[in-house]
Amino acid sequence: MAGPVVVPVLPTYLDPERVTHCAIPYGRAIAQRLGSELVLLSVVEITESLRSYLEAEGEQVERLIRRWLEQRREAIDRLAAVVDGVRTRVEVVLGEPAQEIVAFANQHQAAVIVMSSHGRLGVARLLVGSVTFSVMQRAQQPALVVRARVPVPAPNAPVSFSPVLVPLDGSSLAEEAIDTALAVLGQGHEPLELHLFHVLTNDEEPVRWEDYLQSIAQRLQDRGYSATWSLGHGPVAETIAQEAVERRAGLIAMGTHGLSGVRRVLLGSTAEHVLHATTVPLLLHRPRAVRRALEEQHAAAGPLRARDIMTPNPITVGADATLEQVAKLMLDHQIGAVPVVDSEGRLLGLIREEDFLARERPIPFSAFRAPQLFGRWVTPERLEEIYAEARSLQAGEVAHPPEVTVTEETPLSELAEHMVAANVRHVPVLRDGKLVGIVTRHDVLKAVAHGSTPRGGAGAPSDQHLPATD
Structure with missing residues (x-):
């Protein structure tokens, strides 16, 4: 059985616009497709300024933190109680949010982390936005980023992921997004459709890319999946976002070059721009080939310092x-x-x-x-x-x-x-x-x-x- 689907959430008293709650129906839908457990994870954050304040209070700190943890669990338990159709568990931990989310996902071999992106929804962006971005940079698991919206969808709202739009640039790194999407979304009851897409630059020959996309689509069709393809022209991120709208895509799946070590300092630029340009959920994966290339580079030339x-x-x-x-x-x-x-x-x-x-x-x-x-x-x-x-x-x-x-x-x-x-x-x-x-x-x-x-x-x-x- 696949690992748990982890959805980091905040209680309403910290997230009044319920930005983090927008991810719940997507996490629930993936857990259903995989037959996995849905974990609502909430991190009680202790900032440095607050830690200094608490340390001055001496022996009252432990009791105070215990009360915070109990209060947080009660709030998330109420949120989990309305989720149906999937096994749901609540976890509440103490620490720095992004670090704890990634550590939990690693420890429990999560299938995917599902998080909300703040968009521009008021004060919640101060609590949510930087955490989501930091998790995307650090996580080894695939991360599904859902754009928050108003009204907030109900936890049990139906979600369709088809068709999955997969932007391809001819590299094996980009192609890995296909297998990641298939692994994360599983079979489920809804047949999964994939649409392959390439944005042409001015000097590229369309015929070459038609042949390339057709060959990838054929391999998917041979595996029993419905696969189509198309070409686009224009700025890459904006063209991908527009294609997702026109195709009524349920998901965009693409790789990032933010894997580990040096590469993880920056989220892959195209993926980052697409994230800002689209309201369609974005599934990001960590290409294995880049990790291997870095290891080979270090073995050949020694690590930079x-x-x-x-x-x-x-x-x-x-x-x-x-x-x-x-x-x-x-x-x-x-x-x-x-x-x-x-x-x-x-x-x-x-x-x-x-x-x-x-x-x-x-x-x-x-x-x-x-x-x-x-x-x-x-x-x-x-x-x-x-x-x-x-x-x-x-x-x-x-x-x-x-x-x-x-x-x-x-x-x-x-x-x-x-x-x-x-x-x-x-x-x-x-x-x-x-x-x-x-x-x-x-x-x-x-x-x-x-x-x-x-x-x-x-x-x-x-x-x-x-x-x-x-």
């Missing part, structure tokens, strides 16, 4: 540089983060471009969030005043300790895993506590696309440090 792709001697500022100076530095040099160092070059923290935008943070003991800017709770009405005051704030007051640091010898695959796990774009490279370089996701992308050469040659940034102000 942080020193091979880092920007050495990055631009830095002192602790008493003003935020106005930091902002100007970022704009002048088109960089997304500036390390803050002491007089000996030891890293104190990072200031990122996103730190200049108000972000909503969880309030302890509350389901609500409130804006925070430069580490201060603010009302939306006071944002303009806060920005004016912040120009004179010193970098040392607002710099955040980096979530991840590495050494020059850290393998690139390990570095990339850290980037994904912590969901960061900038990783400082340290030697005995002193900053010697910085790695960005763009650096990793270039290493994947073009190979890597050391960055310390001609044209590399010099040691630029903004001295402390007088």
Whole structure:
């Protein structure tokens, strides 16, 4: 029997638009087709700020967390009680949501993870969107992403997956999406139809692609499946999304190049663009061939390391540089983060471009969030005043300790895993506590696309440090 179908959900008091609930009927339908168990998984998140608050409370923490877990289970049990036609189990765990979802799926050998994408449905996007994206990057299992909609479908609403639209580019990686879709959806009572699709570029010969798609369709027909095919013209992601609408597809199945190690830093660009362009559920799979190719590459040339792709001697500022100076530095040099160092070059923290935008943070003991800017709770009405005051704030007051640091010898695959796990774009490279370089996701992308050469040659940034102000 296939593994469980895992659907991560939040209770209504944390997800008032019920964004996560949109995935339930799809998870239920797949569990029915596979004869599998449906698991409604809910993660009680303990953020760093909340953890610090709780640690100060001492012995009351364990009792408080136990109460939270019981409250969450009661809420999800009520949600599961209305699901019929399939064995349903509730699991409630404590931790970082994306990490716990992936760990649960791995431990129980899940057949698929089914999650909702927020679209633009109000406050729930703050709670749901980043988790879904992070799970897609990390998960080894196929992931079905369902676009949230209003009204929210009932848990037992009927779902049709046919026809399954499979975009193909002639590679074995893309073709693996076919087998993934067949394995995830199983036989069920509804015959599964597949429609193969290729978007032509300007210099491609249609005849060649007609022959290719016809041959794939014939192989599927020989296996007893209904398979059709067509060609399209235009921007790839948008054309795929339009074809899905015109074919009334129940699902789009495609591969990503975000598998493991280095490749998992970025979701495959076409899949990511399709996800944003379509309202049709998107089934993403992890091609086995890419993993094998990476293993062969590492065996032949040895793993790349942080020193091979880092920007050495990055631009830095002192602790008493003003935020106005930091902002100007970022704009002048088109960089997304500036390390803050002491007089000996030891890293104190990072200031990122996103730190200049108000972000909503969880309030302890509350389901609500409130804006925070430069580490201060603010009302939306006071944002303009806060920005004016912040120009004179010193970098040392607002710099955040980096979530991840590495050494020059850290393998690139390990570095990339850290980037994904912590969901960061900038990783400082340290030697005995002193900053010697910085790695960005763009650096990793270039290493994947073009190979890597050391960055310390001609044209590399010099040691630029903004001295402390007088």
